[in-house]
Amino acid sequence: MKKNLYLFMLVISVMACTPGVDEPAGPNPDDNPTYPDVTADYQGFYVLNEGVMGANKATLDYFEYQTGEYQQDVFPVRNPSIIGQLGDVGTGLAIYGSKMYAIINGSNLVEVMDAKTAKHLASVEIPNVRCMTFDGDKVYFSSYAGQMQMGGTQLGYVVEMDTTTLQLGRSVTVGRQPEEMAIKDGKLYVANSGGYTPENYDNTLSVIDLQSFTEIKKIEVAINLHRVFLAPDGSLYVSSRGNYGDVPANLYVVDTQTEKVVKTLGKGVTSVALKGDVAYVINIEYGPATEYKTIYDYYTINLSTHTMNPGSFLSTDVQEKIIYPYSVAVHPTVGDIIITDASDFVTPGMLFYCNADGQLLWKHTTGDIPGSVAFLP
């Protein structure tokens, strides 16, 4: 028996020396002495896995830098009494103050947890809730499920919630199928996609005055708007998904003073993470509909000059390991890069943890469709 074990270890070590299998399969802080530096600012991070619609398989994973332990599906263990566990289709995760907010789109609710323990604090019912953004003691959620219009199209809305009382407050109707939001100078900018009517996408950014909580303007940008993020200089970045056909995805810079598109970057944004004046972007190029061929692009944007930097932020050997890059996250201080791989969307995904230079440090299996990462201070 022991002899077999030695033989096994020999085989393993031989395998470990073979090129291509030498990356660590999971976190091992002992082998990576760079980790303890990280723990000074952040204890770890959570990963929200979406799960396909109807599967009720949204799960929450947690990685702790101190122990190097990656725990899968922590929610039911820490909240055994919650009926239905985390729920169906977890599309957004954020930590703000001492709380963590998980958008569970298919379950029509926002699960609010204690950030440190992932223990349930409240679940707030918002039908077809999509995205969130924070400002002061308020959090704003966009939802598809607003007023029905004549002809069967439906408007979306944005609702405000107090982060202390966790009570929903004011709401305002916006464009069709609103997605991401950003706040600048007392104004909330909402990307309207119109994704339910591909023959007639929405193409506007709704501007909400936070004082009166009314829509004061609509800025025309491009069809099927999706991501919205702010540059340090106050410029607003808005991405369009195009029409998945002849109109390609694109990224626009909107001047919040003049509220006009001032620049077009010419590339799409599937997922984005910000650190200082750098935006890390995953872009999935839409190939011809008849080919199962997808081109992935990992680029960065200089948010001061509003130009794309040359090259890729991810080393090619990591790129080659990824099947379907789904989201990017960047450690706010150290700059380590996380890429989540949704694989084929119906089997578990993979998390690739890289250093700031885009070299792989470790990887770990996640739940189905890992889509959001939140760092725990």
Added chain:
Amino acid sequence: MQRFLPSFLLLFVWLCTTQVYGQLVVFAPIDTTTIHQLDEVEFIQPRKQRSAVPLQVMDSKALTLLNTQSVADAIRFFSGVQLKDFGGVGGIKTINIRSMGTQQMGVFYDGIQLGNAQNGQIDLGRFSIDNLQEIQLYNGHKTEILQSAKDYGAAGTIYLATKHPEFSQGKTKLTATMKAGSFGLANPALLWQQKWTDSIATSVSAEYTYATGRYHFRNYKTAPDGTVLYDTTLVRENADINAVRAEAAVFGKLYKGSWKAQIYNYYSNRGLPGYVARNVYEHHQRQWDDNFFVQASYNQQVLSFYQLMVKAKYAYDYTRYLNPDTVTRYIDNTYRQQETYVSVANAFTVFRWWKLGLSADFQWNYLDSDVQGFVFPTRYTGYVSAVTDFNWNYVKLQASVLGTFVHEQVEKGVASAPRHVFTPAVVLSVRPMLDKVFDIRAFYKRAFRMPTFNDLYYTFIGNASLQPEMADQVDLGVTYRYQRPAQVVESIGIQVDAYYNYVTNKIVSVPAANPFRWQMMNLGKVQIIGADVTFDMGFRFDDNWSMGVKGTYTFTQAKDLSNPNSPYYGGQIAYTPWHSASALLQLGYKGWHLNYSFLYTGERYEQSANIPVNYVEPWYTHDLSIGTTFSHKQMDYFISADINNLSNRQYEVVRNYPMPGLNGKVTLKITFNK
């Protein structure tokens, strides 16, 4: 073709003039069933015909005594099938044979295939057993000579045969049935069979099904260590159904021939109960269907060596899907499918031991919808089959080839390229001892399914460049049957098959180039190794007491070989148990019967990633039924009480679609003869 056929016929006339014809059965008819007068244990039915491919049969009496609500529920007692059941009276129930996929199945209603060019699935939950004479399940295809080209098409075939009027005395037979039970079920049916002349009879049948579909289920979760995390009882909502089936048929007898014409309509309005998820315990989607068809067939022994069969059908299928829900996405779409089908089949007897068949079918399909961006596809399909059949005393050998020619048009965009596919099959059966029903069988068959209109053209997800999905099957099996009337052990039947299937170009949905828009691709590969076993025994203790037992066992290993780079490569495909089994026990005493049935589905996974989070628990159910048949004056009565899922087992066939627990039903059937 036109020039070829007459010379072909002449050749046969010349070849056959010195031969003796007419004898169709070459083997000694030892394996035909001996019919007992008023035998209560016909329930577990021996096979009537010798089949060179695996065949399982359930006849009208078996169906009556089993008393299931639908064809889908009855088919669970066959080996080698997996039922996908979304639960309840109105829930969709589809059959998957030997793990090759629902769309590789052909379902025939009175000899003509039921089509669904839109999504390729036939919901067997919609076919009530009320007007059925028989259900046959073939692995591969039926090996008769006189059959349509389409009969050779599917990887596995189910034949539903409606009741043929039979009059032992009198000219009128009127049957009224009422079923009522759990889920608010009320299910009256009427059947009127009339003999007009010696050669003309008619049958009219109508049925109404109403159910609220409501049932309690347990929603619970246990931790990996077995402790219960939560456990609550909920009610299944939006599972109601209102359905009306009406059909009529005229049967004609001719000198050495027969004809039949029928009209069928099924209307339903149902709720789609949907999945159960956190905070999602009720859905509001509804579906309306109207399936209408008229069909006719004509069968004639034209010459002593030549038999002709002609069939024709027109079908119109309407579906409206409504999601009135403004929380998710408001959808109100209507689909209208049309199908026209004609078939000419010819069978020639060259020698007593050599027969040939040549058939040609043509089919037209059109799909219309108000979906945005719809392309309005039309499909023209030609089928030509040729078969040669050798039937010696010890050996039966049949080889066939089917050519399928598909041409499509769309009103917008690009149509799928024309497809020409040839699929061969070879069937061999050996009977080593002529005086014993012991057959050794083997077959090889290649089959394919065309991508459906949804696969090809559905807005965004459709992919017009899809290739046909291929399935290769190899089967080796034995059948043994022992039949001794007037003995305690009246009959023993054993059928064992081992098989290997390989499905390539499997059509799967993947997030091709955008996570927001999935697309259909030919990416799947599945390798299936399996074994089907059926066993039955009939006992007759005395004139009053009889007993029948039947058991099936299915082993399936279905490996997903789609992606060699996946860490889950080779995993068992979704919802395919390694082991499943069924058992039936039937006890008869005079006019009384007591049925017990048991179904078991072993552990399985909901994805090819065979990991704990995807594990789906095994389940089993016990059903009990007691009833009596008796006659009084001109009336025959059948009364039955059924209790299903006796142990109130809480289970799911499909994850998040809870199945009903303990439920029951009573049936009263009165037949009037004059």
